[in-house]
Amino acid sequence: MRTFTSLDDVAAAVGTELGTSEWLEIDQARVDTFADATGDHQWIHVDVERSAAGPFGGTIAHGYLTLSLIPFLGSSVFSFDTPGAKLNYGLNKARFPHPVHVGKRIRVTVTLTACDDLPTGKQVTLSHIIEIEGVAKPACVAESVVLLLEG
Template identity: 75%
Template sequence: MRVFTSLDDVAAATGEELGTTEWVTIDQDRVDKFADATGDHQWIHVDVERAATGPFGGTIAHGYLTLSLVPWLGSQVFSLETPGAKLNYGVNKVRFPHPVRVGSRVRNTVSVGDVTDLPSGKQLTLRHVVEIEGEDKPACVAETVVLLLP
């Protein structure tokens, strides 16, 4: 676990790979709860019988479910214990190269991208690659942005 205690520590980590999380299984219950929370009940995600004859041989996780795991997975690799507020500023780029079949395991590798000085603090860009066990292509590649205020 990498712990950052100052804005200078964060800036010094530019370009550094912070680590990789443990594997987590994506089960149908998690997918169903995400569908309920978002109102996205497309059959490819929640209808186990129908999806069994679909293009992936079973249900798959929502892409945005995979993306929503990024902060939690990232917290297994690093912690921002810098003074001041830490604000989720957004996402610069997100891609979902491969679907996550229900029952698959995923993990996240986190790297520090740019750290930019702002009048109000620093802007931290993080690169997340969520891989699927046994697959060549990742489930999700995302560049997230955090504002770090002093």
């Protein structure tokens, strides 16, 4: 686990792979809970019987569920324990090259790709690659942006 305690430490880490999380199994209960939270009950996600005969041979996780796990997975890789507020600023890009089948395990590898000065702190860009155990293509490739404000 990489812990950053100052904005200077963050800036010095540009270009550094911060690490890889532990594996997390995606089960049907998590997919169903996400469907309930978002109202997205498309059958490829929640109908186990129908999905078995569908294009993926079973249910798959929502792409946005996979994306939403970046903070959880990343929390075991790095931490910004800098003095000021930490704000999720958004995404520059996100893609879902391969579906995550229910029952598969995923993990994330995080790289700190940029750290730009702001009048109130730093704007940090992080690359996240979520891989699926035993699958060549990643489940998700995303670039997130975090604002680290001075304390």
